[in-house]
Amino acid sequence: MMEISSIPISASHRAKLLSAGYTTLSSLSSASPSQLARDLNVGLQEAIDILKASSESCRLDMPDGAHEFCKGAQTAWDMLSEEQALRHISTGSGDLDSILGGGIHCKEVTEIGGVPGIGKTQLGIQLAVNVQIPYEFGGLGGKAIYIDTEGSFMVERAYQIAEASILDVFDNFGCPLKEIQAFSKRLKPESFLENIFYFRICSYTEQIAVINYLEQFLAEHKDVKIVIIDSVTFHFRQDFEDLALRTRVLGGMSLKLMNLAKKFSLSVVLMNQVTTKFTEGSFQLTLALGDSWSHSCTNRVILYWNGNDRHAYLDKSPYLRSASAHFSVTGKGIRDATSQCKRVRMM
C-alpha cells in the first residue's frame, strides 16, 4: 500500500490531504478533482496537480508491464537491441576496453578511482578525445563536457593526446590518401579541443549547480556524448560538514547524473579519490565518499599498481564479470601495456 507521503507534493498539501482523510494512494485514485478541491478547500487547478502527482507515483506500481500505457517504459527486448546498437567509447587500451565490454558505455555512470598519479586525469582526457573519433572510424563523433574540480586538466596534454589519437585513427584504418584529405580538415587537434566544453568548478555549490544546469546545457548541445567529472570528490571531501546531509546531496547528484545519462544517451564518468579505511584489523585502500556513495554508480573501475605495472580492475558492473587488465600511460595517452624489457631499469 503506497502512502500519501510518497507523492511529490508540498508539505501543506500533504497536511491537507491527511487531515481530510486521504491517507493512501488508493483513496486518492477514486477522488474526482472537484471533490478533492472541495474536501481540501483548495483551487481546482491545485487539486488537478495533486491528482497528477499521485497518478505518476502510482504508475511505478502497475501490475502489468505493457508499455503502451506506461509512458517511458521499454521491454527488455527493446532495451537489448538498443544496447547492441550503441557504440562504446574506447579508453585507448584494447585490454582495458575488453574488460569493460568494449569501452565506456553510454547511458551509464562509470566511476573510476585510484591513487594519485595512477592516471585518472589522463584517462579522463583520453576519453574526452576518443569520444570525438568520427563515426566512420568506429567512434561516436560526439562532443565532451569536462568538469574540472581540481584544476588538473592540462590543455597542452589534451592537445598531445588528440594529435596521437588522430594518427592512430589513420594508422588503424589505413585509409586512402583521398579520404584522409577529406577528413583532415575535421581531424585536427584544434577541432578536438574546440569540442571539449570545460567547466572549472571551485566549490561544492558550483558543482551541484553545474550538474543541475547540465540538463539545460545538454538540451542545447545534443551532440555531447560524455560528461567527465574530475573529481567528484575534491570539494565534498573537505568543505561539507554535515556528513549525513552530504550523503543525501551526493545521492541526489548521482541520481540526476544517471537520469542525464539515460535521457541524452551519453556516458557519465566520475573520477574519485582514494582514502584509507580501517577494516578487519588493517588499513585498506578504498574509494572516498563512503559506502552509500559506492552504491550509486553503475560501474566502478579501480586503477591500481600491481608491482610495477598499472592495472585496472572492474570492481562493479551489472553484467560483466570482475576482471583486471594491464594498461600503460604513454606519451600518446592511455595504451595497452607493451613489454617493458627494452626500457633500462635503474640499479
Add this chain to the structure above:
Amino acid sequence: MANKLISTMGLPPRIANVFAARSILTAKDALSLPESDLMALLDLGRDQVAVAVARISEITCPPYQTALSLMEDRSRSGYSGRSLQTLLKGLDEALGGGIPPGVLTELVGPSGIGKTQFCLKLSLLAALPTYCGGLNGRVIYIDTESKFSSRRIIEIGENSFPQIFQTEGMAQEMAGRIVVLRPTSLAEFTESLEKIKLSLIQHEVKLLIIDSMAGLISGHPRENESSSRGSKQQSLGWTLSFLKSVAEFSRIPIVVTNQVRGQSTEAFHYTFEGPGKEDNKASERLESHLTAALGIQWAHAVTIRLILEAHSGQRYIKLAKSPFSPPLCFPFVVDSSGIILLTDDGVEMKGQEISTIRFQGQGILEVQPI
C-alpha cells in the same frame, strides 16, 4: 559564485520571498539541501522548487570555455603565465619548459636532502632578469621552519651567475625581490595569503614558495575524513583549495615542500587484491622506507610531485607525478651553486618505484664539498 544572493537571481517575487522568509539567502544555502528538504522547508510544490533550483543553478554555474579557447588564453597571457626554468636541462625538458604556472608543484624528501637548496635556487631564478632565463619578478618565500638563508642565496647567485652578481648593486636588487614571510601558525599563514592574493599580480610576484607545508600542517592531521574538524581555516583541505585558486588566479608557479615520515605499515592495498604479496619486499625492507608526511588527499591535489631521495650514497631527483612526463629519475649533487644534475638524460623508472622515497642513513651524512 557560491555566495551569490538568491534575491538577485530574478526569481518570481513570490518565490523569492519564500526563500528569504526561510533565511535561505545564498546559492550555497539552497543547493546544499536535497530538493525534498527544500520542498518541506519552503512549503512549495515540486515543480516550483525544481524551476527555482534550475534558475539558481544556471546562475551559479560558472561559464564554460572550450579547451581550444583555454589554450588560446594561455598562450595569449604571455608573461604572467610563463614556466619557471630550473636551469636543470633534463628536468626542464621533462617538465615542458620548467615549473609550470597555475598549478601546485611539490618537493618531497627526507630532511637534509636538498629541498630548501632547491627552493632557494628557484627563488633566485624567478628574481633574475629574463635574459638570464629568469622571470624578472618578485618572490614570496614562506619559511615555516626558519631555514631560509640569505647568505646562501647570495652564495648560490655568485657561483651560478657571476656576471650578474659582480655587477654593482645587482646582488642587493636580486635579494631585495625575495620577500620572506615567517608565519607561526596555519591561521596566520592563510590570513597573510588572503591579504596578498589580489595584489600578487600587481606587485609582479612570479613565484610563491612554501617551505614547508608539512611544517604548517603537521599539528593537524586531516587524513581521516570523519575526524573532528577544527576551524575551517585550520584544515588542510581548505588550504589546498585556497592555494590552488591562488595559483590559477595569478597564473604563477607555486612550489611547496613536504616532509617525510617513517612508513608505519605495509603499503596499502585494496581488498580485492588480497593479502599483501611478499615477493620482493624483503630486500626492500633493508633500507628504511619513508612516506610523504601529508597523506593521500594532499597527494591527489598536487599536479607535479618531485621526489628527492638518497640511495647507495647517491642523491636522486624523481619526477613522480606529472601530466606530461614519463617517470624519470636524475642523479644530482648539491654544490656551491645549488643543485646540479649529473646527467640530463633521466632514467625512466618502472611502475611504483618512482613513488617510493628511499633514504639510506649513511648517504646523507657524506657532506658534499661546498
